[in-house]
Amino acid sequence: MQQAIAILDSGVGGLTVVKEVMRQLPQEKIIYFGDTARTPYGPRTPAEVSLFTRQIVDYLMQFHPKMIVIACNTATAVALEQIRSSVPVPVVGVIHPGARAAIKTTRRGLVGVIGTEGTVRSGAYENALKELSPFIEVISLACPxxxxxxxxxxxxxxETRQVIRQTLAPLTGYPMDCLILGCTHYPFISEAIAEAMGPSVTLISSADETAREISTVLYHSGQLAKASQLPVHQFFCSGDPVMFQKIAQEWLGEQIRVTPVVWQVPQIL
Amino acid sequence: MQQAIAILDSGVGGLTVVKEVMRQLPQEKIIYFGDTARTPYGPRTPAEVSLFTRQIVDYLMQFHPKMIVIACNTATAVALEQIRSSVPVPVVGVIHPGARAAIKTTRRGLVGVIGTEGTVRSGAYENALKELSPFIEVISLACPxxxxxxxxxxxxxxETRQVIRQTLAPLTGYPMDCLILGCTHYPFISEAIAEAMGPSVTLISSADETAREISTVLYHSGQLAKASQLPVHQFFCSGDPVMFQKIAQEWLGEQIRVTPVVWQVPQIL
Structure with missing residues (x-):
């Protein structure tokens, strides 16, 4: 049986990664987990986000995936290294791919980053950008x-357009030439973000770039799928499967089947 | 001492990769070898290109690099797998990075590829593109x-503009939305190529994309440089160092030192 790529997120955001993996690597089978019962992760403590991520990874490992993709910036910021050291398969996060794309794109050396409070507070993008290129200047803004x-x-x-315009207003005075959408939910609203930032700012979708990084890592580890038929993907969510399915089908442009997973309260012995 | 990235090409073409590595990864030390005495590789047999590539890699391995980059599409097409299996460090070629970028970019699923006779004859881009995404259509043209x-x-x-316009004329009738510059020499003449293809075609530089793939592979193997000072790069060429230095300094925008290397005829015992 074909080994899948396991992709997880706090909710529907990671579907932006799923869509790009389906487009860039149509032979790869995907297993997705959206923790819609506990979204959003942004305002949570690092310890809580780590625990939730760990629980989802444990759930997904039962399917013996060939790779884990943490398609949530908040979870990548706090849990990537810990998950990487605890599972025997490659783990790809969404922060370094976006950082790499921004470095390739920027000509002025001034990069904007928007994300959840958790992601911005962690400084993960700033660290990743400066690790690669110490002279890059970074302006970050949390968009809760x-x-x-x-x-x-x-x-x-x-209302969405207005919230976006108001939230991003503090960024528009800076001469940045690219803005990292440092949250996998943001490609859903990228039109309004582009409108608010103006035509001189290139938007970098950490989701699109992550699909490409998945392709690179699978290639270099000799694990690209060689499927003769198109794979059937599997979707799990911890909250209301109806809303999840509606958003997923609209975004992916195809019918999917969603399996609800209910987090259990541990039994008192 | 800092371990370098070793980059090789048939001549000055790989400098397009060097420039992007310097920009995207300014902390990385580079050792470059341009085989200007034996350029061009495009019209040569696969056996000859393999032998030449092998010789350069042997020369570069004495510097104990942490990675070998075959920054020549012709050499990547025929020698990548062989070199990969014979050295104990990661080997990055220029074909898969360009293929991945084209797949990310194309919306119509029709990708153009231009390269040397050797690269086009090998079918390496078509294979790489279809390995990732079997539904991609590819139109290739050799530009000797x-x-x-x-x-x-x-x-x-x-004259250069005219040669480019004439050579690319057969491609302009196809509804492709991106064109892979499948030779690391082509970014030097990308303005004229863009002019000939028109504004609806996005050019993909295999050089730019390779710099990013180098970044990804170094990150995932934990080998990104953490230099406190900017590195001093080293350049070797097998032909006239004056012409090489002139082109390199114009392209890179900085002074460099070039060490000539003369291929020796073996002694008769």
Whole structure:
């Protein structure tokens, strides 16, 4: 049986990675887990995000995936290294791919980053960017109101546009030439973000770039799928499967089957 | 001492990879070998290109590099797998990075590839593209007149523009949305190529994309440089060092020192 790529997120955000993996690597089988019962992760403590990520990885490892993709910036920021040292397969996060793409794109050396409070507070993008290129300047902004809008499926409402314009206003005075969408939920609302930032700013989707990084890592470890038929993907979510399925089908442009997973309260012995 | 990235090419073409590595990974030390005495590789037999590549890799291995980059599409097409299995460090070629970028970029699924006769004859891009995404359509064209123009430093002459326009004419009837510059020499003449192809075609530089793949592979193997000072690069070429230095300094925008290396005829015992 074909080994899958396991992709996880706090909710529907990681579907932006799924869509790009489906497009860039159509032969790869995907198993997705969206922790919609506990979204958003952004305002949570690092310890809590680590625990939740660990639980999802444990759940996904039962399917013997060939790779784990932490398709959530908040979880990547706090749990990537820990997960990497604890599973026997490659683990890809979403922060370094976006950082690499920004470094390739920027000509002025000034990069903007937007993300959840947790991601921005961690300084993970700044660290990744400066690790690669110490002279890069970084301006970061937390956008706590964005993820709930996406999880509610409100991608293009007037209110969404207004929230985005107001939130991003502090960034528009800087001469940055690229802005990292440092949250996998943001590609859902990238049109309004592009509108607010203006045409001189290139948006970098950490989701798109992560799909490419997955391709690179699978190639260099000799693990690209050689499927003769198109794979059937599997989707799990911990919250309401109806809303998840609706958003997923709209975003992916195809019918999917969703299996609900309910987190259990441990039995008192 | 800091371990270097060793980069090789048939001549000055690999300097397009060098420039991007210097920009994207300014802390990395580079050792470059341009085989200007035996350029171009494009019209040579696979056996000859393999032998030449092997000789350069043997020369470079004495510096104990942490990675070998075959920054020549012709050499990547015929010698990558052989070199990969014979040295104890990661080996990065220039074909898969360009293929991956094209797959990320194309929306129509029709990708153009231009390269040397050797690269086009090998079918290496078509194989790499279809290995990742079987539904991609590929149109390839050999452009044997381009490399000599670049090695002579004639990047922007009227004759160069005319040769490029004439050579690329067969491609302009196809509805492709991206064109892979499947030769590391071509970024030197990318302006004229862009002009000939028109604004609807995105050019993919295998050189730029390779710098990013180097970044990804070094990161995932924990080998990114943590230099406190900027590295001093080393350049070797097998032909006239004056012409090499002139082209290199113009392209890289900085002074470099070039060490000539003369291939020896073996002694008769």
């Amino acid at each position: 109101r964005f993820v709930p809008l996406v999880e509610q499926g409100r991608f293009r409402t007037a | 007149r381009f490399v000599p123009l670049v090695e002579q430093g004639r990047f922007r002459t009227a």
